[in-house]
Amino acid sequence: MKQQYDKHRYDVVVIGSGPAGMAAAVSAADSGVSVCLAEREERMGGILKQCIHDGFGLIRFKEKLTGPEYAWRYEQMVRKRDIDFMGLTFLTGIEKRENDFKIAFVNPERGVFEIEAGSLVMAMGCRERSGRQIFLHGERPAGIFTAGQAQDFINLKGFMPGRRCVILGSGDIGLIMSRRLTLEGAEVLGVYEIGSAPSGLTRNIVQCLEDYNIPLHLETTVTEVHGKERVEGVTVCRVDENKKPIMETALFLACDSLILSVGLIPENDILAPLDVDIDSVTKGPSVNQRQETSVPGMFSCGNALHVSDLVDYVSESGHVAGKMAAARVLKREADSGQMVIKKAGILQYAVPQNISFPVNGQVPVFFRPSEASDHAEFIFRQGERVIHKKKLSWLKPSEMHRLELDLSKVRQDGPAVTFELKPEAVNE
Amino acid sequence: MNKKMICIACPRGCAMTVNLEGDEPVIRGNQCSRGLDYARQEILQPLRMLTTTVKTTHPDYPRLPVRLSCDIPKDSLLECMRLINRVRVDHDCLPGDVLVSGVAGELVNLIATGDLSYDA
Ligand SMILES: Cc1cc2nc3c(=O)[nH]c(=O)nc-3n(C[C@H](O)[C@H](O)[C@H](O)COP(=O)(O)OP(=O)(O)OC[C@H]3O[C@@H](n4cnc5c(N)ncnc54)[C@H](O)[C@@H]3O)c2cc1C
Numbered sequence: 001m002k003q004q005y006d007k008h009r010y011d012v013v014v015i016g017s018g019p020a021g022m023a024a025a026v027s028a029a030d031s032g033v034s035v036c037l038a039e040r041e042e043r044m045g046g047i048l049k050q051c052i053h054d055g056f057g058l059i060r061f062k063e064k065l066t067g068p069e070y071a072w073r074y075e076q077m078v079r080k081r082d083i084d085f086m087g088l089t090f091l092t093g094i095e096k097r098e099n100d101f102k103i104a105f106v107n108p109e110r111g112v113f114e115i116e117a118g119s120l121v122m123a124m125g126c127r128e129r130s131g132r133q134i135f136l137h138g139e140r141p142a143g144i145f146t147a148g149q150a151q152d153f154i155n156l157k158g159f160m161p162g163r164r165c166v167i168l169g170s171g172d173i174g175l176i177m178s179r180r181l182t183l184e185g186a187e188v189l190g191v192y193e194i195g196s197a198p199s200g201l202t203r204n205i206v207q208c209l210e211d212y213n214i215p216l217h218l219e220t221t222v223t224e225v226h227g228k229e230r231v232e233g234v235t236v237c238r239v240d241e242n243k244k245p246i247m248e249t250a251l252f253l254a255c256d257s258l259i260l261s262v263g264l265i266p267e268n269d270i271l272a273p274l275d276v277d278i279d280s281v282t283k284g285p286s287v288n289q290r291q292e293t294s295v296p297g298m299f300s301c302g303n304a305l306h307v308s309d310l311v312d313y314v315s316e317s318g319h320v321a322g323k324m325a326a327a328r329v330l331k332r333e334a335d336s337g338q339m340v341i342k343k344a345g346i347l348q349y350a351v352p353q354n355i356s357f358p359v360n361g362q363v364p365v366f367f368r369p370s371e372a373s374d375h376a377e378f379i380f381r382q383g384e385r386v387i388h389k390k391k392l393s394w395l396k397p398s399e400m401h402r403l404e405l406d407l408s409k410v411r412q413d414g415p416a417v418t419f420e421l422k423p424e425a426v427n428e
Numbered sequence: 429m430n431k432k433m434i435c436i437a438c439p440r441g442c443a444m445t446v447n448l449e450g451d452e453p454v455i456r457g458n459q460c461s462r463g464l465d466y467a468r469q470e471i472l473q474p475l476r477m478l479t480t481t482v483k484t485t486h487p488d489y490p491r492l493p494v495r496l497s498c499d500i501p502k503d504s505l506l507e508c509m510r511l512i513n514r515v516r517v518d519h520d521c522l523p524g525d526v527l528v529s530g531v532a533g534e535l536v537n538l539i540a541t542g543d544l545s546y547d548a
Contacts, residue, residue, distance in 0.1 A: 049542075052479050052480070052481060052493040052541065053479050054477050054479055054495060055438075055439065058438050058439070064477075066479055066493060066495055066541040067493075068493045068523065068541045068542040069523050069524075069541045072523045072542070072543065154481075155481055155491060155493065156489075156491060157490060157491065158481070158483065158490045158491045183478075183480060183505065183506070183509050184480075184509075201439055201441055202434050202441035202443075203434060203435070203436040203438075203439060203441040205434075206434045206436050206441075207436045207476065211476065211502060309439065310439060394443070399439075
């Protein structure tokens, strides 16, 4: 790996060096093109640096690794290759030109500067929803954190965000932080979830809450935060079937911090001026099977594309995007056509959203159901012709699925292609 | 007697039932062999991995992430945290390095999971 800061043009520029961006840079470099990996932080690794718990890499490395260990393995792959890493470098703007991109950055060494890129891979990850986005109003006392912020404070900086904590939302990061806070000596009063089912993985309910006797309160939310300078307590309230608080059930809990784990949103604001098609469900760009967005030459991967619960899938999508971004530069051949994939049944979303022709070979398809179902069948068809079917069990909106599909069976002149997820009644 | 259990060996989280009536526990609902191992161990003595951080003397990176070399009994996690919290690192290290051998009983070592470098 070279540390070369004066180059002005690369075949492929990757934005963000989390697991998605590192994988993209590795695959692009392996295709023989020049690659630059730009990252706003000092070090590579993205969010994995603060995810010190284990459970990463079971698919990719067949081992149970912690986040930093997983990131380290990819960092070594990046360093072994001819990839220019630019740390402390923030992307501020993208201009699409006829055949390439002009990208604006700012960093301490070069100030504001521009780089040209043949193709671009967007791997900026996601950000957490904040209190304002879930309509938590009132005073702004210290002591309200997102779960990822609390994780950053404890695991990287060594600060405790609070001693008596209430967790709002049952996302995985909140569950993991409930355990982490308890191990570090804080008291976690409970996890409060407005929905009727937890949004995190069941295994995290077991190993992060049940193991430490932390109660999970479903259909309950925080309606008020008390305190002027510092959080002094919160009001929690049960909700009815329309998610409206039942005021008679209001209860005051004395605490010094409120930790929010209320969802993640792909980070794509920077794409707005380019009119990139965004999927209204995933909040990431709509892509074809090469993970190319509606702007030719711009690819997306990882949590910026859609929020994954497994880092292994994030890496896989990075490898696809990096390889395809390099292929775009090596062979600038326009696609011969595009088809939008229709969704049917209890399918919340599926990625890719489009098929570009010509197609060849197997591609991974990721999807989530819109509702829980014990058994369901995934059906891939063109018109009435079924191309592939697969039975699945124990589906939940909180758990993502991956299938490999052979898109080359799709005829370009044929009728619409549909992904259907059909719930099944099974008699046992 | 049927005991319900969620396997925590991987993110799939199989819902299992364990029947303890016979000589050998009868385990159902697992989708792979890790589920059997998990359920058998969970009946005997629940084991968990412990990951945390230790202090460093580094000016920019005040914490180093660590794990144990193997799972330990669930009810000894908090005691183990107390022992690990005394550790302070003042030297370079790489993921996989043993920081303390025998940190919680003779056979359990404390392993670095991140890297730390003092020459800037
Ligand atoms: C708390 C938590 C717990 C998790 N637990 C698990 C688990 O147990 N098992 C598992 O498999 N997965 C887990 N995950 C998921 C996994 O960590 C993420 O899916 C994965 O890290 C996402 O990778 P990414 O590369 O898409 O994004 P990130 O890791 O977020 O990387 C994005 C990078 O882009 C950079 N960036 C953003 N904007 C810019 C810009 N404008 N200019 C320059 N750089 C920029 C950021 O600094 C960052 O380094 C967890 C995630 C979290 C948050």
